[in-house]
Amino acid sequence: MTNTTPVEDRIIGAIQTAIGKRDEFVPLHKPTFEGSEWEYVKECIDTEWVSSVGSYVDRFEEDLADYTGAKRAVVVVNGTSALHVCLRLAGVEAGDEVLVPALTFVATANAVTYQGATPHFVDSEERTLGLDPEKLGDYLDDIAEVRGGTCINTQTERPIKAVVPMHAYGHPVDLDPLQEVCDQYHLTLVEDAAESLGSFYRGTHTGTIGRLGALSFNGNKTITTGGGGAILTNDEDLADEAKHLTTVAKKDHEWEYFHDRTGYNYRLPNLNAALGCAQLEELPSFLDQKRTLAERYRDAFADVDGVSFFTEWDGTRSNYWLNVLLLDEEVADRRDAVLEATNETGLMTRPTWQLLSSLQMYKDCPRMDLATAENLERRLINIPSTPSLVDDRWAK
Numbered sequence: 001m002t003n004t005t006p007v008e009d010r011i012i013g014a015i016q017t018a019i020g021k022r023d024e025f026v027p028l029h030k031p032t033f034e035g036s037e038w039e040y041v042k043e044c045i046d047t048e049w050v051s052s053v054g055s056y057v058d059r060f061e062e063d064l065a066d067y068t069g070a071k072r073a074v075v076v077v078n079g080t081s082a083l084h085v086c087l088r089l090a091g092v093e094a095g096d097e098v099l100v101p102a103l104t105f106v107a108t109a110n111a112v113t114y115q116g117a118t119p120h121f122v123d124s125e126e127r128t129l130g131l132d133p134e135k136l137g138d139y140l141d142d143i144a145e146v147r148g149g150t151c152i153n154t155q156t157e158r159p160i161k162a163v164v165p166m167h168a169y170g171h172p173v174d175l176d177p178l179q180e181v182c183d184q185y186h187l188t189l190v191e192d193a194a195e196s197l198g199s200f201y202r203g204t205h206t207g208t209i210g211r212l213g214a215l216s217f218n219g220n221k222t223i224t225t226g227g228g229g230a231i232l233t234n235d236e237d238l239a240d241e242a243k244h245l246t247t248v249a250k251k252d253h254e255w256e257y258f259h260d261r262t263g264y265n266y267r268l269p270n271l272n273a274a275l276g277c278a279q280l281e282e283l284p285s286f287l288d289q290k291r292t293l294a295e296r297y298r299d300a301f302a303d304v305d306g307v308s309f310f311t312e313w314d315g316t317r318s319n320y321w322l323n324v325l326l327l328d329e330e331v332a333d334r335r336d337a338v339l340e341a342t343n344e345t346g347l348m349t350r351p352t353w354q355l356l357s358s359l360q361m362y363k364d365c366p367r368m369d370l371a372t373a374e375n376l377e378r379r380l381i382n383i384p385s386t387p388s389l390v391d392d393r394w395a396k
């Protein structure tokens with residue numbers, strides 16, 4: 001379709017080419033329960049092991065470690081609490097700064113704030129949709145120096161302790177050059193892999209490359225436990241510490257209450273872990289379907305003027321969690337018209353997140369030039385991404 005048709009109509013046409021015309025409203029991402037969910041959850045109820053301990057918690061942790069290749073996984077109540085504990089284990093303390101992308105879900109910065117630290121916003125690159133390592137390196141050359149093994153922001157005199165890349169919509173950040181920046185500036189790499197279960201960077205699962213990584217199993221993510229998250233690490237001591245901290249720091253004892261620090265009640269209940277075990281068994285088929293869906297979108301949008309479908313970049317394998325359209329600059333001012341028209345047609349679409357650097361509570365935080373993130377914010381639209389959209393049974 002050409003320029004004579006409004007861009008919103010061209011987009012609706014292409015989405016319908018990819019997924020067919022649907023009578024009912026098509027959400028952005030709905031959960032799919034087609035495996036052993038019911039059986040495993042029922043077993044929890046039948047055996048009365050619904051809460052803080054139970055075999056599914058252990059099994060979910062083992063299955064996650066197996067799938068991701070992380071040495072250990074520690075499951076928790078949600079992705080935000082996973083990130084919070086990752087940052088605490090990375091040594092982030094009150095008065096520190098942590099480098100986070102401006103273009104991410106609010107939880108990335110909130111977790112920094114929970115530690116009493118300040119988010120310091122970093123620009124993105126259009127090639128990956130994630131944090132721009134080269135631009136960050138140049139920026140740190142200007143504003144930071146390493147003193148006594150600690151990176152100091154010379155403008156605020158605060159320590160910068162960690163950097164938290166986020167694999168946006170499942171597309172991996174370019175981690176090798178970022179690791180080099182981390183090595184040079186003594187920063188701990190903590191991955192926000194909340195959106196990227198099933199995504200790989202140069203053959204390695206996202207969330208396992210940094211010192212720590214966080215996953216989310218919220219209802220809209222690739223697999224869900226209702227609510228849930230996990231901490232990934234290859235360091236056994238950190239994993240033990242993560243488990244301890246997230247289970248109210250209670251020492252093992254049959255009946256005594258011994259707690260050796262202020263821990264958190266962040267344990268994932270057995271009920272949710274049961275759901276997680278069943279969902280993880282289905283992950284390979286979800287990923288296949290999501291890949292097929294992305295290919296259909298790619299083909300359907302190939303000849304559509306004014307907009308492009310975002311595909312995984314070389315060296316990465318994306319889970320295509322939420323499919324991404326980028327409007328051309330010339331039609332970026334039609335973004336809201338596209339959002340209105342698609343949602344009115346029954347095709348759910350959403351804009352990307354408002355840059356965190358512009359939110360009320362973060363508007364005074366330090367930041368670098370955010371030109372690319374600002375540009376992506378105006379042009380990025382998510383389109384329906386439920387795996388079973390490739391499936392004719394979906395309509396029933």
Ligand SMILES: *Cc1c(COP(=O)(O)O)cnc(C)c1O
Pocket residue numbers: 077078079080081104105107108166192194195216217218227228229
């Ligand atoms: C979903 C998400 C989280 C938080 O996960 P919850 O399980 O909802 O707490 C964190 N970061 C990003 C980027 C997310 O998309």
